[in-house]
Amino acid sequence: MSKTFDRFAGIAFLLIGLLFVIESQRISKSSYGSAVGPDIFPIGLGAILILLSLRLLYETFRYQTGTKNGETVQYKKFIIIFASALLYAILLEPLGYVITTFAFLLIAFQTMERGKWVKSILIASLFSFGVYYFFAEFLGGSLPGFPVF
Incomplete structure (x- = not known):
């Protein structure tokens, strides 16, 4: 570097x-x-x-x-991931943990390695739903839920 x-x-x-x-x-x-x-x-x-x-x-x-x-x-990749991390922090409360984590991970995966959409979507969804379930349901913690419209 x-x-x-x-x-x-x-x-x-x-x-x-x-x-x-x-x-x-x-x-x-x-x-x-x-x-x-x-x-x-x-x-x-x-x-x-x-x-x-x-x-x-x-x-x-x-x-x-x-x-x-x-x-x-690779300034472009750094700026994309940094901006998506800022958006993640801003949108975590209004959109909820699962949606914002999924979107952040998908953007990060695609920024680092273009293509392989199925693999990226699968890993991002399993991680965001898995952590939410484990922390909120199994451990009894609280994370921002899904948005209410």
């Missing part, structure tokens, strides 16, 4: 990870007397994102100067 792009991405993801950890401190510590509260998952994700971005930044300093791997930076 590009050394400059990787450095900017590493810094951006480091800041996002820090924001996750800082903002998750505002979430209540536990629910119903449980030791594991709703703040644990965002703190864990933020910590993982921080560690991975630090690794990325570390790797950019180890790049060989003057050598090209023949890889080009």
